[in-house]
Amino acid sequence: MKRVLLIIGGGIAAYKCLDLIRRLGERGIAVRCVMTQAAQAFITPLAVGAISNEPVATDLFDLDAEREIGHIRMAREADLVVVAPATADLLARMAQGHANDLATAVLLATRAPVLAAPAMNPAMWSHPATQRNVRQLKTDGVSFIGPNAGEMAEKGEAGVGRMAEVAELVARIESLLDGAGRGDGGFGFLNVAAVRSARASLAGRHVLVTSGPTHEPIDPVRYIANRSSGKQGHAIAAAARRLGARVTLVSGPVQLPDPEGVEVRHVQTAREMLEAAEAALPADLAVFAAAVADWRVAAPGGGKIKKAAGAPPPSLELVENPDILRTIAKRGPRRPALVIGFAAETQNVVEYAKAKRKAKGVDWMVANDVSEKSGVFGAERTRVHLITAEGVEDWPDMGKAEVADALLRRAAAYLAERRESV
Numbered sequence: 001m002k003r004v005l006l007i008i009g010g011g012i013a014a015y016k017c018l019d020l021i022r023r024l025g026e027r028g029i030a031v032r033c034v035m036t037q038a039a040q041a042f043i044t045p046l047a048v049g050a051i052s053n054e055p056v057a058t059d060l061f062d063l064d065a066e067r068e069i070g071h072i073r074m075a076r077e078a079d080l081v082v083v084a085p086a087t088a089d090l091l092a093r094m095a096q097g098h099a100n101d102l103a104t105a106v107l108l109a110t111r112a113p114v115l116a117a118p119a120m121n122p123a124m125w126s127h128p129a130t131q132r133n134v135r136q137l138k139t140d141g142v143s144f145i146g147p148n149a150g151e152m153a154e155k156g157e158a159g160v161g162r163m164a165e166v167a168e169l170v171a172r173i174e175s176l177l178d179g180a181g182r183g184d185g186g187f188g189f190l191n192v193a194a195v196r197s198a199r200a201s202l203a204g205r206h207v208l209v210t211s212g213p214t215h216e217p218i219d220p221v222r223y224i225a226n227r228s229s230g231k232q233g234h235a236i237a238a239a240a241r242r243l244g245a246r247v248t249l250v251s252g253p254v255q256l257p258d259p260e261g262v263e264v265r266h267v268q269t270a271r272e273m274l275e276a277a278e279a280a281l282p283a284d285l286a287v288f289a290a291a292v293a294d295w296r297v298a299a300p301g302g303g304k305i306k307k308a309a310g311a312p313p314p315s316l317e318l319v320e321n322p323d324i325l326r327t328i329a330k331r332g333p334r335r336p337a338l339v340i341g342f343a344a345e346t347q348n349v350v351e352y353a354k355a356k357r358k359a360k361g362v363d364w365m366v367a368n369d370v371s372e373k374s375g376v377f378g379a380e381r382t383r384v385h386l387i388t389a390e391g392v393e394d395w396p397d398m399g400k401a402e403v404a405d406a407l408l409r410r411a412a413a414y415l416a417e418r419r420e421s422v
Protein backbone atom coordinates (compact mmCIF):
# COMPACT_ATOMS: atom_id res chain seq x y z
CA MET A 1 0.00 0.00 0.00
CA LYS A 2 1.34 3.42 -1.01
CA ARG A 3 1.53 6.06 1.73
CA VAL A 4 1.03 9.75 1.28
CA LEU A 5 1.92 12.17 4.02
CA LEU A 6 -0.38 15.15 3.58
CA ILE A 7 0.79 18.38 5.14
CA ILE A 8 -2.18 20.70 5.47
CA GLY A 9 -1.34 24.39 5.49
CA GLY A 10 -3.37 27.27 6.84
CA GLY A 11 -5.52 28.51 3.97
CA ILE A 12 -9.20 28.45 3.15
CA ALA A 13 -8.48 25.75 0.52
CA ALA A 14 -7.70 23.40 3.44
CA TYR A 15 -11.33 22.28 3.28
CA LYS A 16 -10.56 20.57 -0.07
CA CYS A 17 -8.18 18.26 1.79
CA LEU A 18 -11.08 16.40 3.36
CA ASP A 19 -12.30 15.37 -0.07
CA LEU A 20 -8.74 14.69 -1.22
CA ILE A 21 -8.13 12.27 1.67
CA ARG A 22 -11.35 10.44 0.85
CA ARG A 23 -10.57 10.17 -2.89
CA LEU A 24 -7.06 8.85 -2.20
CA GLY A 25 -8.49 6.36 0.29
CA GLU A 26 -10.89 5.08 -2.39
CA ARG A 27 -7.84 4.33 -4.54
CA GLY A 28 -6.18 2.31 -1.81
CA ILE A 29 -3.69 5.02 -0.88
CA ALA A 30 -3.08 5.48 2.85
CA VAL A 31 -3.01 9.10 3.96
CA ARG A 32 -1.48 10.33 7.18
CA CYS A 33 -1.87 14.01 7.94
CA VAL A 34 0.14 16.73 9.57
CA MET A 35 -1.64 20.02 10.19
CA THR A 36 0.09 23.33 10.77
CA GLN A 37 -1.15 25.52 13.57
CA ALA A 38 -2.79 27.85 11.03
CA ALA A 39 -4.53 24.94 9.27
CA GLN A 40 -6.41 24.21 12.47
CA ALA A 41 -8.12 27.58 12.18
CA PHE A 42 -9.78 26.34 8.97
CA ILE A 43 -10.54 22.65 9.58
CA THR A 44 -10.24 20.58 12.73
CA PRO A 45 -7.86 17.71 13.44
CA LEU A 46 -10.94 15.80 14.52
CA ALA A 47 -12.48 15.94 11.03
CA VAL A 48 -9.18 15.10 9.34
CA GLY A 49 -8.55 12.20 11.73
CA ALA A 50 -12.05 10.82 11.20
CA ILE A 51 -11.74 10.83 7.43
CA SER A 52 -8.16 9.60 7.21
CA ASN A 53 -8.69 7.02 9.91
CA GLU A 54 -5.27 7.85 11.29
CA PRO A 55 -4.12 10.00 14.17
CA VAL A 56 -3.39 13.54 13.03
CA ALA A 57 -0.08 15.06 14.00
CA THR A 58 0.00 18.73 14.89
CA ASP A 59 2.81 19.41 17.26
CA LEU A 60 6.55 18.84 17.07
CA PHE A 61 6.77 18.95 20.84
CA ASP A 62 3.95 16.54 21.63
CA LEU A 63 5.92 13.91 23.51
CA ASP A 64 3.22 11.25 23.34
CA ALA A 65 2.91 11.57 19.59
CA GLU A 66 6.69 11.60 19.18
CA ARG A 67 6.92 8.39 21.16
CA GLU A 68 4.17 6.83 19.08
CA ILE A 69 5.29 7.74 15.56
CA GLY A 70 8.07 10.32 15.67
CA HIS A 71 8.52 12.95 13.01
CA ILE A 72 11.56 11.28 11.50
CA ARG A 73 9.74 8.00 11.08
CA MET A 74 6.78 9.82 9.61
CA ALA A 75 9.10 11.49 7.11
CA ARG A 76 10.76 8.21 6.25
CA GLU A 77 7.67 6.09 5.84
CA ALA A 78 6.00 8.28 3.23
CA ASP A 79 6.23 7.40 -0.47
CA LEU A 80 5.19 10.95 -1.29
CA VAL A 81 4.75 14.12 0.74
CA VAL A 82 1.99 16.47 -0.43
CA VAL A 83 1.75 20.04 0.85
CA ALA A 84 -1.77 21.38 0.36
CA PRO A 85 -2.65 24.16 0.57
CA ALA A 86 0.95 25.38 0.31
CA THR A 87 0.60 28.92 1.65
CA ALA A 88 3.05 31.72 0.89
CA ASP A 89 4.41 31.44 4.43
CA LEU A 90 4.84 27.67 4.28
CA LEU A 91 6.61 27.92 0.90
CA ALA A 92 8.91 30.59 2.31
CA ARG A 93 9.80 28.45 5.29
CA MET A 94 10.33 25.39 3.08
CA ALA A 95 12.59 27.37 0.75
CA GLN A 96 14.65 28.51 3.74
CA GLY A 97 14.86 25.02 5.24
CA HIS A 98 13.16 25.96 8.52
CA ALA A 99 12.24 23.21 10.94
CA ASN A 100 10.48 25.09 13.71
CA ASP A 101 7.20 23.20 13.55
CA LEU A 102 6.17 19.66 12.76
CA ALA A 103 5.29 20.36 9.09
CA THR A 104 8.62 21.94 8.22
CA ALA A 105 10.63 19.47 10.33
CA VAL A 106 9.05 16.57 8.42
CA LEU A 107 9.68 18.30 5.09
CA LEU A 108 13.32 18.72 5.95
CA ALA A 109 13.69 15.14 7.14
CA THR A 110 11.99 13.37 4.27
CA ARG A 111 13.74 11.83 1.31
CA ALA A 112 10.48 11.15 -0.47
CA PRO A 113 9.39 13.29 -3.42
CA VAL A 114 7.47 16.41 -2.41
CA LEU A 115 4.50 17.87 -4.27
CA ALA A 116 3.27 21.34 -3.34
CA ALA A 117 -0.17 22.71 -4.23
CA PRO A 118 0.04 26.46 -3.67
CA ALA A 119 -3.05 28.47 -2.77
CA MET A 120 -3.03 32.14 -1.93
CA ASN A 121 -4.18 35.56 -2.98
CA PRO A 122 -2.99 36.35 -6.55
CA ALA A 123 -0.93 39.32 -5.36
CA MET A 124 0.87 37.11 -2.86
CA TRP A 125 1.46 34.45 -5.53
CA SER A 126 2.93 36.88 -8.06
CA HIS A 127 5.06 38.68 -5.46
CA PRO A 128 8.76 38.37 -6.36
CA ALA A 129 9.50 36.87 -2.93
CA THR A 130 7.02 34.03 -3.45
CA GLN A 131 8.23 33.47 -7.01
CA ARG A 132 11.83 33.40 -5.75
CA ASN A 133 10.88 30.78 -3.14
CA VAL A 134 9.08 28.69 -5.75
CA ARG A 135 12.11 28.80 -8.06
CA GLN A 136 14.35 27.73 -5.18
CA LEU A 137 12.04 24.88 -4.25
CA LYS A 138 11.91 23.68 -7.86
CA THR A 139 15.68 23.66 -7.95
CA ASP A 140 15.60 21.61 -4.76
CA GLY A 141 13.40 19.06 -6.51
CA VAL A 142 9.98 20.01 -5.20
CA SER A 143 7.23 19.49 -7.73
CA PHE A 144 4.31 21.89 -8.10
CA ILE A 145 0.70 21.63 -9.14
CA GLY A 146 -1.26 24.82 -9.75
CA PRO A 147 -2.20 27.33 -8.61
CA ASN A 148 -5.04 27.72 -11.06
CA ALA A 149 -6.68 30.88 -12.29
CA GLY A 150 -10.20 31.70 -11.14
CA GLU A 151 -12.34 33.21 -8.42
CA MET A 152 -10.79 33.60 -5.00
CA ALA A 153 -12.49 33.08 -1.68
CA GLU A 154 -12.49 36.84 -1.11
CA LYS A 155 -15.52 38.32 -2.84
CA GLY A 156 -14.76 39.97 -6.16
CA GLU A 157 -11.13 38.78 -6.26
CA ALA A 158 -9.93 36.72 -9.19
CA GLY A 159 -6.57 35.72 -10.63
CA VAL A 160 -3.96 32.99 -10.32
CA GLY A 161 -3.97 31.61 -6.80
CA ARG A 162 -6.65 28.94 -6.49
CA MET A 163 -5.45 25.57 -5.26
CA ALA A 164 -5.54 22.79 -7.89
CA GLU A 165 -8.80 20.86 -7.86
CA VAL A 166 -9.03 17.56 -6.00
CA ALA A 167 -9.31 15.53 -9.23
CA GLU A 168 -6.12 17.14 -10.57
CA LEU A 169 -4.34 16.47 -7.30
CA VAL A 170 -5.42 12.84 -7.26
CA ALA A 171 -4.21 12.32 -10.85
CA ARG A 172 -0.83 13.90 -10.14
CA ILE A 173 -0.39 12.02 -6.87
CA GLU A 174 -1.16 8.71 -8.56
CA SER A 175 1.31 9.40 -11.34
CA LEU A 176 4.02 10.39 -8.86
CA LEU A 177 3.39 7.29 -6.76
CA ASP A 178 3.60 5.15 -9.90
CA GLY A 179 6.96 6.63 -10.76
CA ALA A 180 8.26 6.37 -7.21
CA GLY A 181 7.64 2.63 -7.25
CA ARG A 182 9.43 1.94 -10.51
CA GLY A 183 12.95 0.63 -10.33
CA ASP A 184 14.21 2.93 -13.07
CA GLY A 185 13.19 5.96 -11.08
CA GLY A 186 10.20 6.65 -13.31
CA PHE A 187 9.56 10.17 -12.27
CA GLY A 188 12.68 9.78 -10.15
CA PHE A 189 13.72 13.30 -11.06
CA LEU A 190 11.32 14.40 -8.38
CA ASN A 191 13.09 12.36 -5.79
CA VAL A 192 15.21 14.52 -3.57
CA ALA A 193 18.07 12.03 -3.43
CA ALA A 194 18.11 11.76 -7.23
CA VAL A 195 18.10 15.52 -7.50
CA ARG A 196 21.19 15.79 -5.35
CA SER A 197 23.12 13.28 -7.42
CA ALA A 198 21.87 14.85 -10.64
CA ARG A 199 23.15 18.23 -9.51
CA ALA A 200 26.58 16.79 -8.84
CA SER A 201 26.73 15.00 -12.15
CA LEU A 202 26.18 18.00 -14.43
CA ALA A 203 29.08 19.82 -12.87
CA GLY A 204 31.99 19.65 -15.29
CA ARG A 205 29.66 18.82 -18.19
CA HIS A 206 29.21 20.90 -21.30
CA VAL A 207 25.61 21.27 -22.43
CA LEU A 208 24.64 22.64 -25.84
CA VAL A 209 21.11 23.99 -26.29
CA THR A 210 19.44 25.44 -29.38
CA SER A 211 16.44 27.69 -28.85
CA GLY A 212 13.99 30.00 -30.59
CA PRO A 213 12.97 30.30 -34.22
CA THR A 214 15.20 31.06 -37.18
CA HIS A 215 14.70 33.97 -39.57
CA GLU A 216 15.29 33.13 -43.20
CA PRO A 217 15.70 36.26 -45.31
CA ILE A 218 13.58 36.91 -48.41
CA ASP A 219 15.35 40.20 -49.01
CA PRO A 220 17.12 42.61 -46.64
CA VAL A 221 13.83 43.63 -44.95
CA ARG A 222 11.61 40.55 -45.09
CA TYR A 223 12.03 37.08 -43.69
CA ILE A 224 10.32 33.72 -43.11
CA ALA A 225 9.88 32.84 -39.42
CA ASN A 226 7.68 30.82 -37.05
CA ARG A 227 5.90 31.27 -33.73
CA SER A 228 8.56 29.79 -31.44
CA SER A 229 9.12 32.04 -28.40
CA GLY A 230 12.32 30.34 -27.19
CA LYS A 231 10.85 29.98 -23.69
CA GLN A 232 11.37 26.23 -23.51
CA GLY A 233 14.91 26.28 -24.91
CA HIS A 234 15.98 29.16 -22.70
CA ALA A 235 14.46 27.42 -19.66
CA ILE A 236 16.51 24.33 -20.54
CA ALA A 237 19.72 26.34 -20.75
CA ALA A 238 18.97 27.97 -17.39
CA ALA A 239 18.14 24.59 -15.80
CA ALA A 240 21.41 23.08 -17.08
CA ARG A 241 23.28 26.02 -15.59
CA ARG A 242 21.52 25.59 -12.24
CA LEU A 243 22.64 21.96 -12.22
CA GLY A 244 26.23 23.12 -12.53
CA ALA A 245 26.91 22.60 -16.24
CA ARG A 246 28.84 24.88 -18.58
CA VAL A 247 26.18 25.86 -21.06
CA THR A 248 26.32 27.13 -24.64
CA LEU A 249 22.98 28.40 -25.88
CA VAL A 250 22.61 28.97 -29.61
CA SER A 251 19.58 31.18 -29.93
CA GLY A 252 17.58 32.43 -32.88
CA PRO A 253 15.90 35.86 -32.61
CA VAL A 254 13.80 35.93 -29.39
CA GLN A 255 12.38 38.56 -27.05
CA LEU A 256 14.01 36.97 -24.00
CA PRO A 257 17.00 38.03 -21.92
CA ASP A 258 20.08 35.83 -22.06
CA PRO A 259 19.94 33.34 -19.16
CA GLU A 260 22.43 34.20 -16.46
CA GLY A 261 25.79 32.45 -16.50
CA VAL A 262 25.22 30.95 -19.95
CA GLU A 263 27.36 31.54 -23.03
CA VAL A 264 24.92 32.74 -25.70
CA ARG A 265 25.54 32.74 -29.47
CA HIS A 266 22.92 34.83 -31.26
CA VAL A 267 22.11 33.73 -34.78
CA GLN A 268 19.45 34.48 -37.38
CA THR A 269 19.35 31.62 -39.89
CA ALA A 270 19.41 27.83 -39.77
CA ARG A 271 22.81 27.74 -41.43
CA GLU A 272 24.24 30.13 -38.86
CA MET A 273 22.65 28.01 -36.10
CA LEU A 274 24.31 24.86 -37.45
CA GLU A 275 27.66 26.59 -37.69
CA ALA A 276 27.44 27.90 -34.10
CA ALA A 277 26.25 24.53 -32.77
CA GLU A 278 29.11 22.69 -34.47
CA ALA A 279 31.62 25.23 -33.20
CA ALA A 280 30.38 24.58 -29.65
CA LEU A 281 31.23 20.86 -29.80
CA PRO A 282 32.33 18.75 -28.03
CA ALA A 283 29.42 18.59 -25.63
CA ASP A 284 28.21 15.87 -23.26
CA LEU A 285 24.57 16.68 -23.79
CA ALA A 286 22.82 18.49 -26.62
CA VAL A 287 19.22 19.61 -26.47
CA PHE A 288 17.65 20.85 -29.70
CA ALA A 289 14.70 22.95 -28.70
CA ALA A 290 14.92 25.44 -31.58
CA ALA A 291 12.15 25.58 -34.16
CA VAL A 292 14.41 25.66 -37.17
CA ALA A 293 12.86 26.73 -40.47
CA ASP A 294 12.74 23.70 -42.75
CA TRP A 295 13.25 25.83 -45.84
CA ARG A 296 14.99 29.02 -46.83
CA VAL A 297 14.66 31.20 -49.88
CA ALA A 298 17.06 29.89 -52.52
CA ALA A 299 18.28 33.29 -53.64
CA PRO A 300 17.30 36.10 -51.28
CA GLY A 301 17.12 39.46 -53.02
CA GLY A 302 20.15 41.70 -52.53
CA GLY A 303 17.87 44.74 -52.41
CA LYS A 304 14.27 45.15 -51.29
CA ILE A 305 11.97 43.41 -53.78
CA LYS A 306 9.80 46.16 -55.26
CA LYS A 307 6.12 46.01 -55.98
CA ALA A 308 5.51 47.20 -59.52
CA ALA A 309 2.08 48.22 -60.80
CA GLY A 310 0.54 45.45 -62.89
CA ALA A 311 3.47 43.05 -62.36
CA PRO A 312 2.68 39.55 -60.96
CA PRO A 313 3.69 38.89 -57.33
CA PRO A 314 7.18 37.43 -57.06
CA SER A 315 7.42 33.70 -56.49
CA LEU A 316 9.84 32.40 -53.92
CA GLU A 317 11.90 29.36 -54.65
CA LEU A 318 12.66 27.45 -51.45
CA VAL A 319 15.49 25.06 -50.70
CA GLU A 320 15.84 22.77 -47.71
CA ASN A 321 17.79 23.90 -44.68
CA PRO A 322 20.35 21.63 -43.01
CA ASP A 323 18.89 19.54 -40.20
CA ILE A 324 21.01 20.63 -37.25
CA LEU A 325 19.84 17.90 -34.93
CA ARG A 326 20.36 15.13 -37.47
CA THR A 327 23.77 16.46 -38.46
CA ILE A 328 25.01 16.53 -34.86
CA ALA A 329 23.30 13.27 -33.81
CA LYS A 330 25.19 11.51 -36.62
CA ARG A 331 28.50 13.19 -35.90
CA GLY A 332 30.43 10.01 -35.12
CA PRO A 333 33.09 10.47 -32.44
CA ARG A 334 32.09 14.10 -31.78
CA ARG A 335 28.48 13.14 -31.10
CA PRO A 336 27.34 14.24 -27.64
CA ALA A 337 26.72 11.26 -25.33
CA LEU A 338 23.05 12.22 -25.04
CA VAL A 339 21.14 13.94 -27.83
CA ILE A 340 17.62 15.21 -27.13
CA GLY A 341 15.26 16.56 -29.75
CA PHE A 342 11.89 18.25 -29.53
CA ALA A 343 8.97 17.42 -31.77
CA ALA A 344 6.24 19.98 -32.03
CA GLU A 345 3.26 18.46 -33.79
CA THR A 346 -0.35 19.33 -34.34
CA GLN A 347 -1.58 15.74 -34.68
CA ASN A 348 -0.43 12.15 -34.00
CA VAL A 349 2.05 13.74 -31.64
CA VAL A 350 3.62 10.61 -30.18
CA GLU A 351 3.66 8.56 -33.38
CA TYR A 352 5.43 11.25 -35.41
CA ALA A 353 7.90 11.85 -32.60
CA LYS A 354 8.75 8.15 -32.35
CA ALA A 355 9.44 8.02 -36.07
CA LYS A 356 11.56 11.18 -35.85
CA ARG A 357 13.60 9.76 -32.98
CA LYS A 358 14.67 6.86 -35.17
CA ALA A 359 15.07 8.79 -38.41
CA LYS A 360 17.25 11.49 -36.87
CA GLY A 361 19.35 9.19 -34.67
CA VAL A 362 18.21 10.91 -31.47
CA ASP A 363 18.31 9.32 -27.99
CA TRP A 364 15.30 11.05 -26.48
CA MET A 365 12.53 13.00 -28.07
CA VAL A 366 10.27 15.40 -26.18
CA ALA A 367 6.97 15.59 -28.02
CA ASN A 368 4.33 18.23 -27.52
CA ASP A 369 1.09 19.31 -29.11
CA VAL A 370 1.33 22.78 -30.62
CA SER A 371 -2.06 22.76 -32.31
CA GLU A 372 -3.96 26.00 -31.85
CA LYS A 373 -6.23 24.40 -29.27
CA SER A 374 -3.23 23.41 -27.10
CA GLY A 375 -2.15 27.07 -26.81
CA VAL A 376 1.44 25.95 -26.15
CA PHE A 377 3.28 28.46 -28.37
CA GLY A 378 4.44 31.36 -26.24
CA ALA A 379 2.64 29.94 -23.18
CA GLU A 380 4.15 29.22 -19.78
CA ARG A 381 2.73 25.73 -19.45
CA THR A 382 3.00 22.63 -21.59
CA ARG A 383 2.19 18.95 -21.62
CA VAL A 384 4.87 16.71 -23.07
CA HIS A 385 5.67 13.07 -23.75
CA LEU A 386 9.20 11.79 -23.30
CA ILE A 387 10.11 9.18 -25.89
CA THR A 388 13.16 7.05 -25.22
CA ALA A 389 14.35 3.67 -26.51
CA GLU A 390 12.46 2.15 -23.55
CA GLY A 391 9.08 3.64 -24.37
CA VAL A 392 6.84 6.65 -23.89
CA GLU A 393 6.22 8.58 -20.67
CA ASP A 394 3.27 10.94 -20.54
CA TRP A 395 4.28 13.80 -18.30
CA PRO A 396 1.61 15.78 -16.50
CA ASP A 397 0.78 19.39 -17.28
CA MET A 398 3.80 21.42 -16.11
CA GLY A 399 5.37 24.83 -16.44
CA LYS A 400 8.08 25.05 -19.11
CA ALA A 401 10.69 25.66 -16.40
CA GLU A 402 9.49 22.56 -14.60
CA VAL A 403 9.79 20.49 -17.80
CA ALA A 404 13.29 21.88 -18.25
CA ASP A 405 14.33 20.96 -14.70
CA ALA A 406 12.82 17.51 -14.92
CA LEU A 407 14.39 16.78 -18.29
CA LEU A 408 17.82 17.98 -17.26
CA ARG A 409 17.80 15.96 -14.05
CA ARG A 410 16.86 12.91 -16.04
CA ALA A 411 19.65 13.65 -18.47
CA ALA A 412 22.13 14.14 -15.64
CA ALA A 413 21.16 10.83 -14.05
CA TYR A 414 21.53 9.12 -17.44
CA LEU A 415 24.99 10.58 -17.99
CA ALA A 416 26.05 9.62 -14.46
CA GLU A 417 24.90 6.04 -15.04
CA ARG A 418 26.75 5.86 -18.33
CA ARG A 419 29.92 7.09 -16.70
CA GLU A 420 29.58 4.44 -13.99
CA SER A 421 29.03 1.67 -16.49
CA VAL A 422 31.99 2.64 -18.69
Ligand code: C5P
Nearest residue numbers: 288289290292322323324325341342343
Ligand atom coordinates in the same frame (compact mmCIF):
# COMPACT_ATOMS: atom_id res chain seq x y z
O1 C5P B 1 11.62 17.69 -38.13
P1 C5P B 1 11.25 18.60 -37.01
O2 C5P B 1 11.52 20.05 -37.28
O3 C5P B 1 9.87 18.41 -36.44
O4 C5P B 1 12.24 18.12 -35.84
C1 C5P B 1 12.25 18.72 -34.63
C2 C5P B 1 13.58 18.59 -33.99
O5 C5P B 1 14.64 18.70 -34.91
C3 C5P B 1 13.79 19.69 -32.99
O6 C5P B 1 14.56 19.16 -31.95
C4 C5P B 1 14.54 20.73 -33.81
O7 C5P B 1 15.30 21.57 -32.97
C5 C5P B 1 15.39 19.88 -34.70
N1 C5P B 1 15.68 20.48 -36.01
C6 C5P B 1 16.94 20.93 -36.30
N2 C5P B 1 17.22 21.43 -37.55
C7 C5P B 1 16.26 21.50 -38.48
C8 C5P B 1 14.97 21.04 -38.20
C9 C5P B 1 14.70 20.54 -36.96
O8 C5P B 1 17.82 20.90 -35.44
N3 C5P B 1 16.56 21.99 -39.68
